[in-house]
Amino acid sequence: MSRQFDHVTLGQRVRFGTGAAAGHLAAEVERLGARRVLLIGGRTAAEVAARIDVAARCTDVAPHVPVENAERARAVAAESGADLLVCVGGGSTTGLAKAVALTTGLPIVAVPTTYAGSEATNVWGLTEAARKTTGVDDRVLPVTVVYDAALTSSMPLDLSIASGCNALAHCVDSLWAPRADPINQALAVEGARALAAGLRSISKDPGDLDGREQTLYGAYLAAVAFASAGSGLHHKICHVLGGAYNLPHALTHTAVLPYVLAFNGSAAPEAAERIAGVLGGDLASLYDEIGASHVLRGVPDVREAARLVLPSVPPSNPRPVSEDDLAELLSAAQAGLNPTEWSRA
Structure with missing residues (x-):
C-alpha cells in the first residue's frame, strides 16, 4: 500500500535528567546568551532558577490564561527589558509564557512540573469573557525544554x-x-x-x-x-x-x-x-x-x-x-x- 503525507516536526532542544533541572537551566541561559531573564512561576521556579540572574519575576498564573493576566505579564516583560522567558510550572505557567512570547517574540525555556505537554507545542490559548481562543504560532514554541522527574514529585x-x-x-x-x-x-x-x-x-x-x-x-x-x-x-x-x-x-x-x-x-x-x-x-x-x-x-x-x-x-x-x-x-x-x-x- 502506498503512503503519501506531509509531516512537520518542530525544532526544539530537550534536556532530560532527574535532579538536574537547575544545572540544565543555567547551561541553557548561558548558551542563549540571555542577560535579563523574566522568571514566570512560584516558589519552585525560584528554587530551580537559583543559579541564574533574574531581572524580573511574574507569579500571576491562572488556569486558561485570562487575557488580563497576559497583558500584565507582557507589561512586566517590557518594563524589565527581558530578553528570555523562563517558566517553571504546569500548563498554565507555560501558557502565560506563551502569551508573552506571542506578542514580544521573546524565546522561552520551559521547565515543566506536570505532564501537561504544552511545553512541546506551538499552540497558545487565551480566555476572555468566558470564551477560550486557541491558535498556532511558532513564536510560542519554547526553544528548550528542561525535564526533571523530581519536580513532578510534589504533585498529589x-x-x-x-x-x-x-x-x-x-x-x-x-x-x-x-x-x-x-x-x-x-x-x-x-x-x-x-x-x-x-x-x-x-x-x-x-x-x-x-x-x-x-x-x-x-x-x-x-x-x-x-x-x-x-x-x-x-x-x-x-x-x-x-x-x-x-x-x-x-x-x-x-x-x-x-x-x-x-x-x-x-x-x-x-x-x-x-x-x-x-x-x-x-x-x-x-x-x-x-x-x-x-x-x-x-x-x-x-x-x-x-x-x-x-x-x-x-x-x-x-x-x-x-x-x-x-x-x-x-x-x-x-x-x-x-x-x-x-x-x-
Whole structure:
C-alpha cells in the first residue's frame, strides 16, 4: 500500500535528567546568551532558577490564561527589558509564557512540573469573557525544554494521575486529528505505552521516580504528536468547556477522554485497537487500575455546552458529530456511565 503525507516536526532542544533541572537551566541561559531573564512561576521556579540572574519575576498564573493576566505579564516583560522567558510550572505557567512570547517574540525555556505537554507545542490559548481562543504560532514554541522527574514529585497522587491522563488525551487525539499521519501516530502510540506504564507505577508508589520519568517521557512524546497532528474532537470539547465554565484542565480532559475514545472508536477501529494494545486493555479498565475518574463535573447545561462545542468540531473527525451526539456524550460523562457500555447502547 502506498503512503503519501506531509509531516512537520518542530525544532526544539530537550534536556532530560532527574535532579538536574537547575544545572540544565543555567547551561541553557548561558548558551542563549540571555542577560535579563523574566522568571514566570512560584516558589519552585525560584528554587530551580537559583543559579541564574533574574531581572524580573511574574507569579500571576491562572488556569486558561485570562487575557488580563497576559497583558500584565507582557507589561512586566517590557518594563524589565527581558530578553528570555523562563517558566517553571504546569500548563498554565507555560501558557502565560506563551502569551508573552506571542506578542514580544521573546524565546522561552520551559521547565515543566506536570505532564501537561504544552511545553512541546506551538499552540497558545487565551480566555476572555468566558470564551477560550486557541491558535498556532511558532513564536510560542519554547526553544528548550528542561525535564526533571523530581519536580513532578510534589504533585498529589490524584493530580499526578489526572495530569498523566491529560497527556494520554494528546496521544488518543493524535490518531485521528486533522493532520494525523504515520509519524505522529507512531509517536502517539509509544507515548501511550510509556504513559500507561508510568501511571501504573505512580498509582502504586507516588514516590517512584522511575515511574515519573516514564510518565514524563510519555508526556513529551504525546505533546510532540499532538503538535504535529493538531486538535481533534477531544481537545475541541475540553477547550470550550474549560473556557466557558472555568473547569480544571487536567480533570476535565481525564473525564471526557474515555467517552470520546468510545464515540470515535467504532469509526476508527484500527486506531482504537492500537491504543488498547499498548494500554493492555480498554481505557476504562486502566482508569479503574490507576484510580482515575471519568466523571465530568461543573457543566451546568450540557445542551448549551454542546451548542458551544459544535462549531469547533473538526470536519475530519472519523465520525460525524451532531449537537445531539455531543449532548449525549457530555451527559454520559456527567453520569459517569461505563464508557464502553455507553458506546454500545
